[in-house]
Amino acid sequence: MEPIKPEKKAEILRNRPNATPEDIHEYEQLLAQRFTVNPFIQRSPEESAAQQKREARLRELHAKLFE
Amino acid sequence: MTLSVKILQAGATKPANNPYTICIMANPCLETPLQSGSFSRDPILASQGQFNALAAYVIDSLLGKLPGQKEVAFAVPATQFRIVSIFDDSLASGDATCLVGEDSSSNIVVPRQIKFGPLLAKYSIPGVTSLKADVAFAVTGSITHQRCSAWFTADDDFGPGVQFTLDGAVLSHRYKNLHPGTVALHVSAVSLVALHEFGHAASSWTNGSVVDLYVDNNPGLNNKQGRPIPAAFGVMDSVPYPSDPARDGLGYPAGWTSYHAQLNNPAFPAVMDNFWQASTQPEDCEHDRITRQFLLDRIGAIMARP
Numbered sequence: 001m002e003p004i005k006p007e008k009k010a011e012i013l014r015n016r017p018n019a020t021p022e023d024i025h026e027y028e029q030l031l032a033q034r035f036t037v038n039p040f041i042q043r044s045p046e047e048s049a050a051q052q053k054r055e056a057r058l059r060e061l062h063a064k065l066f067e
Numbered sequence: 068m069t070l071s072v073k074i075l076q077a078g079a080t081k082p083a084n085n086p087y088t089i090c091i092m093a094n095p096c097l098e099t100p101l102q103s104g105s106f107s108r109d110p111i112l113a114s115q116g117q118f119n120a121l122a123a124y125v126i127d128s129l130l131g132k133l134p135g136q137k138e139v140a141f142a143v144p145a146t147q148f149r150i151v152s153i154f155d156d157s158l159a160s161g162d163a164t165c166l167v168g169e170d171s172s173s174n175i176v177v178p179r180q181i182k183f184g185p186l187l188a189k190y191s192i193p194g195v196t197s198l199k200a201d202v203a204f205a206v207t208g209s210i211t212h213q214r215c216s217a218w219f220t221a222d223d224d225f226g227p228g229v230q231f232t233l234d235g236a237v238l239s240h241r242y243k244n245l246h247p248g249t250v251a252l253h254v255s256a257v258s259l260v261a262l263h264e265f266g267h268a269a270s271s272w273t274n275g276s277v278v279d280l281y282v283d284n285n286p287g288l289n290n291k292q293g294r295p296i297p298a299a300f301g302v303m304d305s306v307p308y309p310s311d312p313a314r315d316g317l318g319y320p321a322g323w324t325s326y327h328a329q330l331n332n333p334a335f336p337a338v339m340d341n342f343w344q345a346s347t348q349p350e351d352c353e354h355d356r357i358t359r360q361f362l363l364d365r366i367g368a369i370m371a372r373p
Binding site: 002038055059 | 171178214267279281285287344
């Protein structure tokens with residue numbers, strides 16, 4: 001996944017007073033982790049639940065940082 | 068209607084006619100958003116010139132020919148890659164022709180990995196009736212999503228390969244894949260973006276995954292967890308690789324538990340890290356030592372397949 005440019009991070013923080021560097025890092029971390037979940041192996045119920053939780057948190061952070 | 072299948076580089080001459088193969092295709096259609104089942108024609112199909120320019124950029128980045136590029140480890144093997152570009156604006160939009168989706172939680176373009184093999188197989192070049200890639204790029208002109216991404220290769224783990232050891236585990240550089248490593252590359256991509264995504268795609272879901280280094284807690288071949296950071300990062304094929312105690316060029320943020328392997332050039336971030344944060348220019352960045360050697364070994368094994 002292409003990294004975010006520093007100026008883009010600064011722009012987010014400038015335009016979103018409620019956003020923090022920690023929010024951006026958590027958002028980036030969750031996105032990056034998504035690309036390490038092998039879609040070709042079956043998930044356990046616990047893994048599926050964790051995946052759903054991650055996607056829900058991603059939506060929250062996306063709304064906070066970009067919408 | 069335009070159908071253009073070009074051999075941009077012939078690649079190694081082999082008895083089985085199976086050199087390491089990279090396909091670069093103009094994405095026929097976009098799924099918006101990803102996993103919605105809603106498909107539309109990709110704007111890249113209106114810009115064949117831009118597509119051709121991006122294919123040339125991908126080749127330059129692999130050959131180490133970007134202006135000022137310091138990561139040139141693949142320059143020699145890449146001259147033996149078969150590289151094919153495909154521009155076909157005659158396809159109807161639909162599930163089978165859609166190689167890229169737009170993520171609903173970001174501006175990331177995401178490759179639809181399982182769609183690449185069957186679509187590429189419909190195209191031929193002289194001596195090859197059905198194209199098969201080791202790594203495939205889908206170039207998109209998405210209006211709203213510009214950030215590129217990749218999936219690791221899905222190896223054929225029931226097939227042959229070259230065994231290697233990684234921290235005591237026996238793995239294999241498999242000759243063949245079930246699904247190629249795939250990249251969704253936006254037409255605006257510049258600098259090390261293509262090389263970074265190639266690093267992911269050329270690695271493997273099951274035999275060594277090269278992951279992003281710019282976030283914490285993202286385990287992979289090149290990213291481990293623990294504090295204090297041990298002197299030794301790992302051992303690959305009996306060769307020890309030291310850790311990077313300082314994440315040279317950037318520094319580990321307080322609270323991180325991730326650590327990386329020693330860099331080839333400690334003055335700049337690794338290619339798989341946030342190369343945009345290089346103090347000079349991104350092209351000064353090089354792979355860390357274990358990532359570079361792993362990719363060279365893996366690509367070399369596939370290139371030498373019988």
